[in-house]
Amino acid sequence: MFNSVQMGIIMLSRYEKFLEEFDKRLAGYFELHKEYLHCKKGCSDCCEIGEYPMSRLEMEYLMKGYTTLSPEMQKQVKQNIDKISAQKAAAKIDRFMYQCPFLINKECVLYKYRGIVCRTFGLAYVDAGKVVLPECVNRGLNYSKLYNPDKKEIFINNPIKENLRTDKVLKNPETEQYKIECGIIKPLIEWFL
Numbered sequence: 001m002f003n004s005v006q007m008g009i010i011m012l013s014r015y016e017k018f019l020e021e022f023d024k025r026l027a028g029y030f031e032l033h034k035e036y037l038h039c040k041k042g043c044s045d046c047c048e049i050g051e052y053p054m055s056r057l058e059m060e061y062l063m064k065g066y067t068t069l070s071p072e073m074q075k076q077v078k079q080n081i082d083k084i085s086a087q088k089a090a091a092k093i094d095r096f097m098y099q100c101p102f103l104i105n106k107e108c109v110l111y112k113y114r115g116i117v118c119r120t121f122g123l124a125y126v127d128a129g130k131v132v133l134p135e136c137v138n139r140g141l142n143y144s145k146l147y148n149p150d151k152k153e154i155f156i157n158n159p160i161k162e163n164l165r166t167d168k169v170l171k172n173p174e175t176e177q178y179k180i181e182c183g184i185i186k187p188l189i190e191w192f193l
Helices: 005-030 056-066 071-091 116-120 133-139 168-171 174-178
Strands: 053-054 126-127 131-132 185-187
Touching: 005 056, 005 116, 005 174, 053 056, 053 116, 053 168, 056 131, 116 168, 168 185
Parallel strands: none
Antiparallel strands: 053 185, 126 131
């Protein structure tokens, strides 16, 4: 019988194996749509305003990465979290949008440990029969040459059929083979409140 610490280590190990396969599949999607994408190192538009839904498992993995940061970087992240938490409390709105606390100098300090939503940012995919577009399409970036903003339509011949929403990725038959339990999903900042 495993104790909770041992079970957590096992679960994170399984999750890392899942991510290896998932990242390979994502690389194929990014390659398939490379002509429509503007994502590159230094572009942090998707990290500058959002909610960043994360499961409990993703948060545990993120915190594993946090422990690898220098004390100075950890302090900066903590200051970012405190600032965002105060802004959220003052905003008193249901859907609070903010800059990811792990974005420092326009770079993710936990890139290797980032969540599913971060890994899939920038890609258009099919959800419930409709193509879901990245927010940056409205800023003339990803898929903007295929998108008609007046009609809110996209003309894409090869949409990604896999639903890349965090809940769909983490709760499907493929993840079942890895025996991972993702837990509840909520906005990143709510894990720190």
